[in-house]
Amino acid sequence: MTRALVIGATGQIGYELVPALRKLYGPDNVVAGYHFKKPTGKLLEGPIELVDVTSRESVEAAVKKYDVDEVYNLAALLSAAGEKNPQLAWRVNLIGHYNVLELAREYKFRVFWPSTIAVFGPTTPRDNTPQHTIIEPITMYGITKYAGELLARYYVYKYDLDVRGVRWPGIISSEALPGGGTTDYAVEIFYYAIEGKPYTCYLREDTELPMMYMPDALKSVVDLMKANKSKLKLFVGYNVAAFSFTPKQLEEEIRKYIPSLKVNYKPDFRQKIADSWPRSIDDSVAREEWGWKPDWTFEAMVKDMLVKIASKLGREIHLD
Structure with missing residues (x-):
């Protein structure tokens, strides 16, 4: 049975993704990783673990403790919060992402890492925005997420890792x-x-x-992670x-x-x-x-x- 770690489990999406994954993998096989905010409610129906994504050692300890096959890294400072503290946004959104990718290279687990429509900027065509287009974000959130897309794709092709992700709307x-x-x-x-x-x-x-309504956001995660790897070309940053x-x-x-x-x-x-x-x-x-x-x-x-x-x-x- 697949064992998964969800980092950032107490956030808006993590709070619902953890129960969804527990239905698929079993409640004991999905760990709710948290940092600033303690888990409540449904998150307590399975294992929880303190995980600081900005610390490689903290993430590695959880990966080893639970012997995970998949890591869902949802930890992020979003657009408005990131503008109030851009330095922290850089550390959480990008250094944290790098830590997970490096550990995936060592421990060979699969990764889901979401991006966002914030990667687009004022020079991007705004209607029916294509997958491949001008990308010049103006927020630290968008900058870190676009850099993260490029970094993830590098690890896919350089180290043959299985890293997947979508660009979520609101x-x-x-x-x-x-x-x-x-x-x-x-x-x-x-x-x-x-x-x-x-x-x-x-x-x-x-x-x-x-x-997008949350049930569809969760569906995008599950559907992409279930997809046959041989059919994927982009791997991360899919427009949905x-x-x-x-x-x-x-x-x-x-x-x-x-x-x-x-x-x-x-x-x-x-x-x-x-x-x-x-x-x-x-x-x-x-x-x-x-x-x-x-x-x-x-x-x-x-x-x-x-x-x-x-x-x-x-x-x-x-x-x-």
């Missing part, structure tokens, strides 16, 4: 709250809507960005898409069910970041190489989020 989740991203509004607004509070959005109402929308479109979709929702728009420093990102993504390479296909539409995501957030907050909501 991720929307009903479980864990986001932290430090530019697309966090798309989760926050649901809580305000259900609690009957006015929401102040930090992006312009017409800011269109690619997004689901849907795009603006804050205003999300507001209007939620108001179909909660007409009282009020949203104000007061752009802050995150607007400049969002303006440098694509409006929509061409994911044809992922579709061709490993059969990527999302399951969730924008409208279905909104309804599901409302039901799940309402339940989480102990509120009743009627969507008929």
